[in-house]
Amino acid sequence: MRAYLALLGAGFHRQTTYRLALAAGLATAAFFGVVRTAVFFALYRERDQVAGLEVADTVTYVWILQGLFAVVWAPWFWELAEAIRSGEFAVELLRPGDPYLRLAAFDLGRSLSLLATRTVPVLAVAAPVLPLRLPGTAGGLALLAASLVLAAMVSFQLRFLFGATAFWTPDYRSMFLLVFPVLWLASGFVIPVDFFPAPLRALVDWSPLMPLVMAPVRVATGRSAALVVAGQVAWVLALWLAGRLVLAAASRRLVVHGG
Amino acid sequence: MAERLGVYLRLAAASVRATARRPAHLAARFLAAALIVTLEVAGVALLLDRFGSIGGWRPAEVVLLFGLGFTAQGLALVFGDTLEADEVSKLVRRGTFDQILTRPASPLGWVVASYVDTRFLGRSLAGAATVVWAADRARVAWTAGRAGLAVLAVACAAAIIFGVLLAAAGFTFVTVQGSEAVDVLIYGGQYLASYPMHIYGSALRFLFVWLVPIGLAIYVPTLGVLGREGPPGLPTWLAWLAAPVAAAFLAGGWLAWRAGIRHYVGTGS
Numbered sequence: 307m308r309a310y311l312a313l314l315g316a317g318f319h320r321q322t323t324y325r326l327a328l329a330a331g332l333a334t335a336a337f338f339g340v341v342r343t344a345v346f347f348a349l350y351r352e353r354d355q356v357a358g359l360e361v362a363d364t365v366t367y368v369w370i371l372q373g374l375f376a377v378v379w380a381p382w383f384w385e386l387a388e389a390i391r392s393g394e395f396a397v398e399l400l401r402p403g404d405p406y407l408r409l410a411a412f413d414l415g416r417s418l419s420l421l422a423t424r425t426v427p428v429l430a431v432a433a434p435v436l437p438l439r440l441p442g443t444a445g446g447l448a449l450l451a452a453s454l455v456l457a458a459m460v461s462f463q464l465r466f467l468f469g470a471t472a473f474w475t476p477d478y479r480s481m482f483l484l485v486f487p488v489l490w491l492a493s494g495f496v497i498p499v500d501f502f503p504a505p506l507r508a509l510v511d512w513s514p515l516m517p518l519v520m521a522p523v524r525v526a527t528g529r530s531a532a533l534v535v536a537g538q539v540a541w542v543l544a545l546w547l548a549g550r551l552v553l554a555a556a557s558r559r560l561v562v563h564g565g
Numbered sequence: 566m567a568e569r570l571g572v573y574l575r576l577a578a579a580s581v582r583a584t585a586r587r588p589a590h591l592a593a594r595f596l597a598a599a600l601i602v603t604l605e606v607a608g609v610a611l612l613l614d615r616f617g618s619i620g621g622w623r624p625a626e627v628v629l630l631f632g633l634g635f636t637a638q639g640l641a642l643v644f645g646d647t648l649e650a651d652e653v654s655k656l657v658r659r660g661t662f663d664q665i666l667t668r669p670a671s672p673l674g675w676v677v678a679s680y681v682d683t684r685f686l687g688r689s690l691a692g693a694a695t696v697v698w699a700a701d702r703a704r705v706a707w708t709a710g711r712a713g714l715a716v717l718a719v720a721c722a723a724a725i726i727f728g729v730l731l732a733a734a735g736f737t738f739v740t741v742q743g744s745e746a747v748d749v750l751i752y753g754g755q756y757l758a759s760y761p762m763h764i765y766g767s768a769l770r771f772l773f774v775w776l777v778p779i780g781l782a783i784y785v786p787t788l789g790v791l792g793r794e795g796p797p798g799l800p801t802w803l804a805w806l807a808a809p810v811a812a813a814f815l816a817g818g819w820l821a822w823r824a825g826i827r828h829y830v831g832t833g834s
Contacts (some may be wrong), residue, residue, distance in 0.1 A: 350616075497609070
């Protein structure tokens with residue numbers, strides 16, 4: 307257990323060393339946030355509620371999305387796939403302890419660093435000046451924090467499954483780039499999934515994309531928050547199982563080239 | 566001059582042939598570039614249909630702006646993708662740029678021609694298809710003049726995005742490390758200009774109409790295409806300024822690139 311905590315700490319410190327990237331990332335998040343906020347203000351000028359959302363809900367969506375962007379699309383997105391293709395991953399299997407938990411701990415450390423340096427500041431700056439709908443009670447804030455961390459965990463687990471495709475095909479990039487646009491739209495990066503047609507929305511609500519962006523937004527705006535967090539936990543467990551199975555299958559067929 | 570141009574054309578042809586050696590790979594990348602435009606536009610169309618209008622514009626009219634923006638962005642990236650910070654940073658760190666400087670050709674011509682990336686044409690084609698579809702739904706009565714305005718919008722916006730890429734590359738020669746901040750001007754500017762400019766506050770409007778004039782390049786000609794009057798301060802006749810302003814911006818980007826090269830120090834590798 308202590309080893310995994312140390313890995314988590316190492317991941318956290320590793321990510322905080324990129325100061326220039328942090329400033330650029332915050333500037334980018336703020337810019338897109340301002341533009342998207344202006345768009346929603348303009349859309350809601352003549353109406354109060356659309357698809358059950360008010361302007362405050364959509365603005366909260368915008369800023370949670372901007373804050374979580376770097377956490378979900380982690381800058382080290384291709385790391386695992388590249389390590390598998392180059393063969394470096396074999397070393398990972400030789401190290402003591404459980405490889406999946408070790409990767410998860412290190413990744414969570416880096417993600418927590420991003421949550422602390424990107425998500426929190428973005429929300430802290432936007433909340434006082436814009437009509438955000440954030441929880442007012444300690445319990446509500448704790449649920450939101452839990453939901454954000456769970457989003458980061460699901461992000462790791464999905465990235466792990468994508469990275470693992472490199473065990474089977476060296477051209478993992480092309481494959482991912484073809485799926486990416488669909489994931490991009492379906493996880494709610496373009497618009498809140500609430501605006502999707504009902505069948506499509508139901509499909510997304512029951513998919514592992516739900517915990518990434520839309521779950522924290524719903525927890526923040528106080529829509530059956532406890533239930534949404536429970537759903538995220540269920541996905542973490544399901545994806546953990548899937549990750550273990552894939553890793554077990556891959557380790558059996560892993561062939562390392564070179565000496 | 567004609568001989569010089571021939572060299573660049575041959576370089577470009579070579580890089581296109583190199584990517585065509587793996588047709589399945591190229592097709593996948595091309596399709597992915599087109600898909601990202603299609604799904605982004607689909608999302609925006611779903612959102613706008615729920616609301617019915619934004620700033621007095623109908624959904625199809627806004628989608629037209631998106632189409633023009635993506636067409637221009639794709640064109641600029643076909644030639645300018647290597648000027649993105651990460652790529653220039655690689656050229657500098659690996660010492661590749663040292664070799665480029667010793668060649669009897671202009672460094673810019675060399676870099677652009679040898680890294681032409683045709684997959685971004687997928688983005689342009691999907692963008693152009695979006696324009697045609699949106700114009701049909703917005704009941705645009707195409708005339709030669711209106712088609713000319715649409716072409717003007719794409720050409721000017723592509724020149725501006727290329728200018729941003731040039732300036733960013735010049736900046737990267739000094740910092741060596743790439744920066745995500747450039748994305749704000751390339752992708753953020755295009756995103757912003759894909760909604761009618763009059764929904765924004767005066768600061769954003771000024772910034773993206775006159776300083777990084779992508780709003781002037783896309784929004785103002787589109788007013789003409791749709792037969793709309795512009796808001797106060799942005800009359801439709803300003804479309805005539807789009808070409809000279811875009812050219813001036815491109816020239817500014819080129820100067821920044823030159824200044825960057827003058828400060829270039831090899832990394833010794």
